[in-house]
Amino acid sequence: MEHKKWSEEAWRLAEPIYRAIIELPFVRELAAGTLSRERFLFYLRQDAMYVDNYVRVLAHVASRLPETAMVEDFLKFALDGVLVEKALHQSYLGPEGLDGAKPTAVNLLYMDHETALGLKPVAMEAAGILPCFWVYQKVGESILANAAKENPYYHWIETYGDPAFEQSNRRAIEICDTLADLASEEVRREMTRAFLLSTRFEQMFWESAYRLDEMLPY
Numbered sequence: 001m002e003h004k005k006w007s008e009e010a011w012r013l014a015e016p017i018y019r020a021i022i023e024l025p026f027v028r029e030l031a032a033g034t035l036s037r038e039r040f041l042f043y044l045r046q047d048a049m050y051v052d053n054y055v056r057v058l059a060h061v062a063s064r065l066p067e068t069a070m071v072e073d074f075l076k077f078a079l080d081g082v083l084v085e086k087a088l089h090q091s092y093l094g095p096e097g098l099d100g101a102k103p104t105a106v107n108l109l110y111m112d113h114e115t116a117l118g119l120k121p122v123a124m125e126a127a128g129i130l131p132c133f134w135v136y137q138k139v140g141e142s143i144l145a146n147a148a149k150e151n152p153y154y155h156w157i158e159t160y161g162d163p164a165f166e167q168s169n170r171r172a173i174e175i176c177d178t179l180a181d182l183a184s185e186e187v188r189r190e191m192t193r194a195f196l197l198s199t200r201f202e203q204m205f206w207e208s209a210y211r212l213d214e215m216l217p218y
Contacts, residue, residue, distance in 0.1 A: 006180030033151035
């Protein structure tokens with residue numbers, strides 16, 4: 001019988017969450033170009049804080065991977081995250097766009113979740129960061145397919161169609177599958193749990209931005 005990849009089973013379990021995400025008001029209004037600028041900029045500020053933490057987690061994963069090629073790929077993911085995401089954030093928010101910004105509870109919990117996985121086996125840490133690649137790319141494809149060029153957020157939306165991002169996503173999935181093949185059944189189960197929890201945080205992140213959740217005072 002053909003061996004089933006870890007990623008296939010993980011995505012099967014996560015797909016209902018993904019389907020719920022693409023129906024969220026934030027996502028639908030972003031695609032339609034009707035999302036309020038207040039909500040969009042609120043999302044960008046939260047995303048900028050998240051990305052600052054995310055690139056550190058990517059670098060931490062890289063330091064623990066068993067193969068040189070994997071290490072190089074994850075370091076490249078981290079570098080790309082810094083260069084591409086930060087440039088996009090600055091283009092909309094300007095150099096002082098994060099002044100006074102604090103994370104929402106959802107954002108802080110998501111960042112803490114990914115950081116805490118650094119104390120677990122590297123396979124779990126890698127699985128926990130994967131939804132930020134995979135879900136983001138899949139949702140982006142959906143938005144891009146439905147967005148008109150007159151959309152005021154089109155410059156942001158078109159980055160979803162970047163072939164380099166799709167390639168990075170495929171490679172991240174491949175690395176997670178390799179790590180799963182080397183892991184025990186217990187670790188594979190925990191990889192799936194970490195992946196599903198991060199996928200749920202992706203959903204909560206967009207919901208939080210649409211609600212304009214209160215930022216934490218610290």
